[in-house]
Amino acid sequence: MKTLTVNLGERSYPIYIGSRILESDELLARHLTSSQVMVITNETVAPLYLERVKQRLTGKETAEVILPDGESYKSIESAMIIFDRLLAGKISRDASLIALGGGVIGDLVGFTAACYQRGVPFIQIPTTLLAQVDSSVGGKTAVNHPRGKNMIGAFYQPQCVLADTSTLDTLADRELSAGLAEVIKYGLIRDLEFFEWLEANLERLLARDAEALAYAIERSCLNKAEVVAEDERESGLRAILNLGHTFGHAIETGMGYGTYLHGEAVAIGICQAADLSRRLGWLDADSVERIVSLLARARLPVTPPTDLDADRYLDLMAVDKKNVAGKLRMILLERIGRATLPMAVDPELLRATLNEYGRR
Amino acid sequence: MKTLTVNLGERSYPIYIGSRILESDELLARHLTSSQVMVITNETVAPLYLERVKQRLTGKETAEVILPDGESYKSIESAMIIFDRLLAGKISRDASLIALGGGVIGDLVGFTAACYQRGVPFIQIPTTLLAQVDSSVGGKTAVNHPRGKNMIGAFYQPQCVLADTSTLDTLADRELSAGLAEVIKYGLIRDLEFFEWLEANLERLLARDAEALAYAIERSCLNKAEVVAEDERESGLRAILNLGHTFGHAIETGMGYGTYLHGEAVAIGICQAADLSRRLGWLDADSVERIVSLLARARLPVTPPTDLDADRYLDLMAVDKKNVAGKLRMILLERIGRATLPMAVDPELLRATLNEYGRR
Incomplete structure (x- = not known):
């Protein structure tokens, strides 16, 4: 496993890159300080990797949201679905969100984490090549507006990025x-x-x-x-x-x-x-x-x-x-x-x- | 006129307090660096003070949004109306937003400014006592969710706060x-x-x-x-x-x-x-x-x-x-x-x- 660091002072965070690092119990635990966790993913990724992630979360109060797959779901409507589930579950400001999926999920969950109760911690688990090399790193989060890509968003850094290269085996x-x-x-x-x-x-x-x-x-x-x-x-x-x-x-x-x-x-x-x-x-x-x-x-x-x-x-x-x-x-x-x-x-x-x- | 400062390092900003300071051409100009400005206000405040503010904006490309009055409009739907108007007007990331009104307008516009293109500058012109003493100062911005007050928001500081005490003459x-x-x-x-x-x-x-x-x-x-x-x-x-x-x-x-x-x-x-x-x-x-x-x-x-x-x-x-x-x-x-x-x-x-x- 390789570890790179994004150097941003108090907002610095590590990027872990390696094969099968999702099977490590220690990595995710190191960056999850709270007892409440919500995993947000999509219908393509959930059957492949959701259980593997949840196995790393034993002992936590865990919730999940599974959205349809696709760029058209990188929208304020999807963000509202997540906010609604967070509030219905009485999930508090010290909870962590986990973005499990490609760039759409990462950008959407990052934006949701930036805005929920004015900011909760989140972790990026990118499962596409595009998300692993680009969108999961750097803290640009956003949803699209019908008039323009990424027009509603925030600069908001994750706690860490966990790029498991073995997830690319299942990529189209x-x-x-x-x-x-x-x-x-x-x-x-x-x-x-x-x-x-x-x-x-x-x-x-x-x-x-x-x-x-x-x-x-x-x-x-x-x-x-x-x-x-x-x-x-x-x-x-x-x-x-x-x-x-x-x-x-x-x-x-x-x-x-x-x-x-x-x-x-x-x-x-x-x-x-x-x-x-x-x-x-x-x-x-x-x-x-x-x-x-x-x-x-x-x-x-x-x-x-x-x-x-x-x-x-x-x-x-x-x-x-x-x-x-x-x-x-x-x-x-x-x-x-x-x-x-x-x-x-x-x-x-x-x-x-x-x-x-x-x-x- | 009194000037207080909120000391937040590079995010520090002044609060101007005084009677009829909205009639000063210099104050607003000092904090408006861009050529594009959008004023967001409501149906109660617009007939009273919108023209007075617009008189301070001669030479700028100016747009305005007038929302209905009331806490129920501090919503994601109102934010979407503002995003839509900003994008329809091709208003760019260096534009400034002005919040002219009470706490609802201030919180809503602050949140909109925090998210539009991942952040544009904004100015608070509070016209209620509550906004002048509390909500316009400190950078807490938010909209409400049906399940909870201020649940969707950001910490985002204004460029300045302009509290004209004479606006309280018209307050209910x-x-x-x-x-x-x-x-x-x-x-x-x-x-x-x-x-x-x-x-x-x-x-x-x-x-x-x-x-x-x-x-x-x-x-x-x-x-x-x-x-x-x-x-x-x-x-x-x-x-x-x-x-x-x-x-x-x-x-x-x-x-x-x-x-x-x-x-x-x-x-x-x-x-x-x-x-x-x-x-x-x-x-x-x-x-x-x-x-x-x-x-x-x-x-x-x-x-x-x-x-x-x-x-x-x-x-x-x-x-x-x-x-x-x-x-x-x-x-x-x-x-x-x-x-x-x-x-x-x-x-x-x-x-x-x-x-x-x-x-x-």
Whole structure:
């Protein structure tokens, strides 16, 4: 087992990464101080891992909520279901919540924990690659609003993250690929060596080689932990973690939550961001090709949906959180391994990317 | 004009108290750094003060939301209306929200500001006595859940508090009295001298003597600011601000939000807490009588509603935020001017208070 630390002063916490660490009685107990615990998961994950987690909770007063699976349940309505169950169970402010599932469960439970009685402790047990490498680390919690992804949320850190890599054995191929989009993102924004390792080892990851997956998860978390430690509340640097997300969120909101997996929408968005970076004269055509090619090898979509035209994209991107005073901002690439957040994007070049990249 | 400071490190902020300070162009401008502003108020306050505030916002891109008046609108549904208007107006993360109204508006807007895009700045302009002396100061924000008061919320500090005492000229008598419940509370929990001043000057406050009101507001805010500076997130001391609130919240939830004003429910709750403190041998009967008498002189209710019996009270109090691991906790009085939070309350004595105090 590897242990990384997210360094945030009094809000610091460990990320445990390893195979079958959910079978350890000691790990979870170390971070559960209260006698009341609520586990929140979904209908896909519950039959696979809920009992295993509950076996670690003997002696605690335990409640559980099992939600339907899918991005459309990352909503204020789901949060209200959890609040209702917490209050009906008279669960007090010293209780702990456990998020058992992918990014939707983690973001939703984190937000619920941030707001319940103005804040209760929570633990992340991510069971998808995407959640293990990205959403469970760093304290960004949120639910979606019909007008925009992650628009209602909080910065709220967990007590610990428990990433059991053996849970990926049961992950659908499509979910594995979606996670790889965020893994590739870390290489692109700040870790050229990792990007090159991914180019050399992608097939091992797709074949679920345990050693390769563990390495990719650890290196991704290390990158994320370093960025988050420098800029917890995204006043600057942290925004680079959003490469591809401005386009990607527009795709997710515009096509309806759940049509594309988050990682799939991000993959398309990374391609569009690379194309725009090329139009700005930063990336050369070969680099764009390398990026698109690696994402395609990871079995991710690399062309935007035909249903969204440029005007609709621009309308959806106008509510992005990075925008300042009406100016559209997004993360772009200076080169592979180095991201940047320009103060404003030339609207004509952006429109050219939206009209031309991946369209025929 | 008086300026107090709530000392919370990088989250410190000023409270401005004075007559007609809403007519100053400079004060609000000092704390509004962004070009986008949304003012949220209610149907009672809007005709009185909305234009006055908007006159201070010339040159800004300004939006407004006017909600119905009343505690029943301190809800997740109201928060969703505000989120929807913010997103429809493409209002970005650097915008400011302004809460113009009483405690319901202040708590609701504070919570909305805490969650919108994971946090935007906000300013409190309290227009009721209760909001000026209590709810606008200290960063406790929340909405109610049908099962409990303030159960969904955040600790989130404003940029400043602007308490214009002249807005109290238009306040209903009943609202003025409700505010006095919280004013009297400060004397009871930590300021005997202030309690004695209130005994001597209550009629001046009821007659809306401007000088007396300004003094009572300033002294209340000073007490609150000191407590909050010592314990922002209520890990200990801050709980004393909740004298009477465990009983009071049960009354509000049990009778339906809006039947009693918050201050009215707190007044009854303070009497019950005093009665229970007497049963514990801390307060003598004369002190209880002084407390009940001052609240009654302030034209506040001092006997509990006949509709709530002891079992219902106990059920409602079981979700109080101060409870730990199933043990009921509440603020009591050692003497006038000194509050305490015992680790647990003797259930028999509590039941005696619920069955006997104010019942015939």
